[in-house]
Amino acid sequence: MSTASISAHLPPRPWRIRAAVLLACAIGLLIAAVLGAILAAAAGEPTAPMRADIWHLLRMTSIQAGLTTILSLIVGIALAWCLNRLRFPGRGLVVGLFSAAIVTPGIVVAFGLLSVWGRNGWFNRASEALFGAPIGNIAFGLGGILFAHVVLDAAFAARVLLARLDAIPDARLKIGQSLGLGPLRRFALIDWPAIAGTIPGLAAIIFLIAFTSFPIVLLLGGGPANQTLEVAIYAAVRQDFDLRGAVLLALVQIAACSLVILAASALPPVPTALGPSAGQRWRDRPAAQAIQWLLLAICLVAFVAPLLAVLADGLAAGFGVLGQPTFWRSAATSLTIGSGSALLSVTLAIALGMGRAATDIPLLRTTLGLPVFAYLAVPAVVLSFGFFLLVRNAGIAPGTAAPFVVVVANALLSLPFVAATLGPPLDAIARTRGKLIRSLGLSGSRQFRAIEYPLLGRDLGVALALAFCFSLGDLGVIALFGTQDFSTLPLMMYAALGSYRSNDAAAIAAILLVLVTVAFVGLPRLLERLAHARA
Amino acid sequence: MVNVTRLALAVLAGLASTAALAQDKPTLTIYTYDGFASEWGPGVPLKAGFEETCGCTVNWVAADSSIGTLRRVQLEGETTQADIIVGLDTAVAGEARATGLFADHGLALDNLALPNEWTDAQFVPVDYSHFAFMHDTDMMPEPPRSFEELIALPEDIKIAIQDPRSATPGLGLVLWVKAAYGDRAAEIWEGLRPHILTVTREWSESYSLFLDEEVDMVLSYTTSPAYHIIEDGDETIKAALFEEGHFPQIEVAGILKSSDQQELASQFLAYLASPDGQKVIPTTNWMFPVVDLGDELDPVFATLPQPEKTLTLPEEEITANSRAWIDEMLAAVQ
Amino acid sequence: MLVLDRLTYAHPGQASPYAFSMEAAPGQITAISGPSGSGKSTLLDLVAGFLAPTSGSLTLDGRNLVPLPPEERPVSLLLQSESLFEHLSAERNVGLGLPPGAPDAAGRIAQALAEAGLKDIGRQRASTLSGGQKQRVALARTLLRDRKVLLLDEPFSALDDHTRTVIRALVRELTERHGWITILVSHYRDDVEALASRQYRIVGGKLEMA
Structure with missing residues (x-):
């Protein structure tokens, strides 16, 4: 199908394109303003020689992020494949738990990993008890970073890919099953085309997360040898107060990330299947099923065990923290911030995604794809300083602005994940139902109410859950804004850790994890039901 | 959907506006790091204690770290609302002083009880402790008694330290090694390298690794065992004393020149360094007080073993060389 | 000969189950008609093996097909x-x-x-x-x-009149030439009249010879 022929089938939606372009420009301007404010503040400072070896950092970071991406995609595809084929009680909960990893604060997951895989973890203790010798410490160094990243990112990849696999039309599965396709040909002919369109965007996101990963690299990296550009930027800003150097490093990071994003978003859209299929059951051969169960079991041990360890540590610590008024205040703030950012993020993703789906001009599609990644490309510490300066330059007290800044920043933070969830189906609707929509002469709003909203129901739920949970977990951006009364659960957890109160921290981590999992299992179902009621 | 959005905005605005109450009394705005102002930290009782007499409102503003408070004031310059910064330490005092943002405190401070004499015109000491490596007597009954003994241990003895660029104890260790070994510092770092399991961003992360028994020793403070004895009744966590002597961390507070409440700020610092203010410090910030509290000091603190020798480095030397020393450390452990 | 003898199935929550009985001969097209929701697709799914019947039998030339998974059934599918x-x-x-x-x-x-x-x-x-x-x-x-059996599920409904006529002819020609047992599900009277040697209609969950 030629590009021109698709274009003719797309309903003309100039307002959607305009709105998306406007939003893209606004986000671009915001980033430029952040960097500009920092540079302006640095104008008076003496120039210090740059300490960081940029090329070394770029190389190390790229190797780490590249390996993370490849491993995460392989594991993610395998996991999605298993979950798509297997049916068992608690499958929904397992899917929810897998997705919970990526939105749980990195440090919580890292400590969960250590509880299982560390020197004093479950496996080493078990091995010592059974065989008299530990299996060694695999959780540190580059291996540790990769392992932790794969746990986080592969589970996320699996969640996204599973949604695509579950949406394969029944008719296609019937034909495939009646043709007697073996597991390999089934994957190549039916599964791969269904997920191929999602992979470039997913790869870009995973690469960027790993490229900019911070707490995990610092905790498990083992030392300055395994560093990322983001860590160097942090050092330049915080330790050396070298603002100009920080902006320079940030620009390097933005450039490197943009290359990845451009490469991913320049690819032509691939139509994706929509909505869950009627639940066609087609089991693979026993041998393949055995492999699927085995893979699933390995993934459960590797991915879910660390999260269970977090829960177990929380239970062991007791929930005395529930008696503290600060806890409830922090919880209320977290939920408010989470809901606000989730709504904003989903709105942004839909607006940008609809604009992108409404056009076939490659340059425009790329431009509208870029702002989604703003937060991943711009280091959090730079955003933090820049937002702080912007707010002050606007004459607003930082304490007053803090909640709004957190909502905006967290919406931007979750935007890539939300857009990756909503973008492909929006594109698919425009491409597969475009003709029909056009011929019926549906207006843009009817197109949304009658077609996109009902079809997107479950994806919308997943997107809201993602954005909500991400926003529970991140606060880096208001590092400087601090006010006495503004606390969230993660912030309270860090404060508890910093005051020797590891029991309180463990309890909060467990509560966060439960919250995140409930949101992940519940929100998609809720939204699907709502959307179906509309349809 | 609209209603939810409106509700959320209302709650957000409510959260934002709580800070803007109580305008009739003068407000003393103090920047500090998060732990100091936290629910469990000394900020809460200090605020209550000072407000009893001052006829003012104390407003703690917590950045994510002590260096963060300085950076925020540097960014804000003359327009800062801060009257006081609490929580910088002697390792960064020189850099802070060089910004020219701090005023003289004008206090006599003649009843201090610090390892060394205190003569600082701008900064008032808040609390102190010596940096030290913790060990668990169950796991490691015989801890090393010097850096060299630590280095000589088998390589599977692991320690966790903090990044000197982000955590004050991390910087403290760099200064400690430098003060103890001078030109041999790089050699010591190279020797430590195989023992370093990881270099964390924050103190709390290393310390959690230690509590989870992922490492045998962790860089912390000689006062850390007090928490475990007092709060958990656990006497197995101890600080290993090194023969070279230990480098102290002395947390300080300073008044900003830009403050329009110099008098009130000065009163607060006097309160902070008085026995009344100091008595809340040990069991909230888990550091030694800077005055002799006599009976008011929890007896556990008196039982903590203390180093025989306190190492020091001249402030000018720290300010001039800390970057180079950090680079030396990073290169050696890389 | 493909024979369905009280091949029974009920969807979850369905009050009275389907019970299908019919015969289809080689070289002939057997048509099944009925309004939407009457169970045409269920019938095809039972024959193709996507659904397992609760009782009854399904045989091809006396061979029981029920235990066979879809890929091993002597069945080809042609969908809309x-x-x-x-x-x-x-x-x-x-x-x-x-x-x-x-x-x-x-x-x-x-x-x-x-x-x-x-x-x-x-x-x-x-x-x-x-x-x-x-x-x-x-x-x-x-x-x-x-494969001996060809199941056609509304195969012509997306086609224009001319193409429809041509494809219909092709189906009949291939069925006769290869001796296929072709079962056509369609609610187009036109298709049914033009092709079917034998016609069934689903009424109340049962097949009636038309």
């Missing part, structure tokens, strides 16, 4: 849409009818395409074919699979 893998060429779609590594695959594919009335489009992607061409490709694949 999604019959082809759109990202593959016509040839490769047809080739899926052969077991992997079958001898002289290229020649047999070309022959099947020719028999289905297609020339020179073998290398074209399925997504670029017209509706009629797609159904011809699917029929060509059926030829290679060489």
Whole structure:
């Protein structure tokens, strides 16, 4: 199908394109303003020689992020494949738990990993008890970073890919099953085309997360040898107060990330299947099923065990923290911030995604794809300083602005994940139902109410859950804004850790994890039901 | 959907506006790091204690770290609302002083009880402790008694330290090694390298690794065992004393020149360094007080073993060389 | 002869189960009609093996088909849409009818395409074919699979009148030539009248000879 022929089938939606372009420009301007404010503040400072070896950092970071991406995609595809084929009680909960990893604060997951895989973890203790010798410490160094990243990112990849696999039309599965396709040909002919369109965007996101990963690299990296550009930027800003150097490093990071994003978003859209299929059951051969169960079991041990360890540590610590008024205040703030950012993020993703789906001009599609990644490309510490300066330059007290800044920043933070969830189906609707929509002469709003909203129901739920949970977990951006009364659960957890109160921290981590999992299992179902009621 | 959005905005605005109450009394705005102002930290009782007499409102503003408070004031310059910064330490005092943002405190401070004499015109000491490596007597009954003994241990003895660029104890260790070994510092770092399991961003992360028994020793403070004895009744966590002597961390507070409440700020610092203010410090910030509290000091603190020798480095030397020393450390452990 | 004898199935929550009894002969087209929701697709799913009956029998020339999984049943499918893998060429779609590594695959594919009335489009992607061409490709694949039973689910509904007539003729011709037992599900009276040697209608969950 030629590009021109698709274009003719797309309903003309100039307002959607305009709105998306406007939003893209606004986000671009915001980033430029952040960097500009920092540079302006640095104008008076003496120039210090740059300490960081940029090329070394770029190389190390790229190797780490590249390996993370490849491993995460392989594991993610395998996991999605298993979950798509297997049916068992608690499958929904397992899917929810897998997705919970990526939105749980990195440090919580890292400590969960250590509880299982560390020197004093479950496996080493078990091995010592059974065989008299530990299996060694695999959780540190580059291996540790990769392992932790794969746990986080592969589970996320699996969640996204599973949604695509579950949406394969029944008719296609019937034909495939009646043709007697073996597991390999089934994957190549039916599964791969269904997920191929999602992979470039997913790869870009995973690469960027790993490229900019911070707490995990610092905790498990083992030392300055395994560093990322983001860590160097942090050092330049915080330790050396070298603002100009920080902006320079940030620009390097933005450039490197943009290359990845451009490469991913320049690819032509691939139509994706929509909505869950009627639940066609087609089991693979026993041998393949055995492999699927085995893979699933390995993934459960590797991915879910660390999260269970977090829960177990929380239970062991007791929930005395529930008696503290600060806890409830922090919880209320977290939920408010989470809901606000989730709504904003989903709105942004839909607006940008609809604009992108409404056009076939490659340059425009790329431009509208870029702002989604703003937060991943711009280091959090730079955003933090820049937002702080912007707010002050606007004459607003930082304490007053803090909640709004957190909502905006967290919406931007979750935007890539939300857009990756909503973008492909929006594109698919425009491409597969475009003709029909056009011929019926549906207006843009009817197109949304009658077609996109009902079809997107479950994806919308997943997107809201993602954005909500991400926003529970991140606060880096208001590092400087601090006010006495503004606390969230993660912030309270860090404060508890910093005051020797590891029991309180463990309890909060467990509560966060439960919250995140409930949101992940519940929100998609809720939204699907709502959307179906509309349809 | 609209209603939810409106509700959320209302709650957000409510959260934002709580800070803007109580305008009739003068407000003393103090920047500090998060732990100091936290629910469990000394900020809460200090605020209550000072407000009893001052006829003012104390407003703690917590950045994510002590260096963060300085950076925020540097960014804000003359327009800062801060009257006081609490929580910088002697390792960064020189850099802070060089910004020219701090005023003289004008206090006599003649009843201090610090390892060394205190003569600082701008900064008032808040609390102190010596940096030290913790060990668990169950796991490691015989801890090393010097850096060299630590280095000589088998390589599977692991320690966790903090990044000197982000955590004050991390910087403290760099200064400690430098003060103890001078030109041999790089050699010591190279020797430590195989023992370093990881270099964390924050103190709390290393310390959690230690509590989870992922490492045998962790860089912390000689006062850390007090928490475990007092709060958990656990006497197995101890600080290993090194023969070279230990480098102290002395947390300080300073008044900003830009403050329009110099008098009130000065009163607060006097309160902070008085026995009344100091008595809340040990069991909230888990550091030694800077005055002799006599009976008011929890007896556990008196039982903590203390180093025989306190190492020091001249402030000018720290300010001039800390970057180079950090680079030396990073290169050696890389 | 394909024989259904009180082949019974109920969807979850369905009050009175379907119970299908019918016979279909080789070389003939047997049509099933009935309004939407009457159970036409359920019937096809039972025959193709996507649903397992609760009771009753399904036999082909006396051989019990019920225990066989879909891929082992002597059944080919032709659906209204999604019959082809759109990202593959016509040839490769047809080739899926052969077991992997079958001898002289290229020649047999070309022959099947020719028999289905297609020339020179073998290398074209399925997504670029017209509706009629797609159904011809699917029929060509059926030829290679060489299964006794062909199930047609509204196969002509997406086609224009002319193409429809031509494809209908092709189906009848292939059915007669290869002795297929072809079952056509359609609610187009036109299709049914033009093709069927025997007609059934679903009424109240049961098949009635029309």
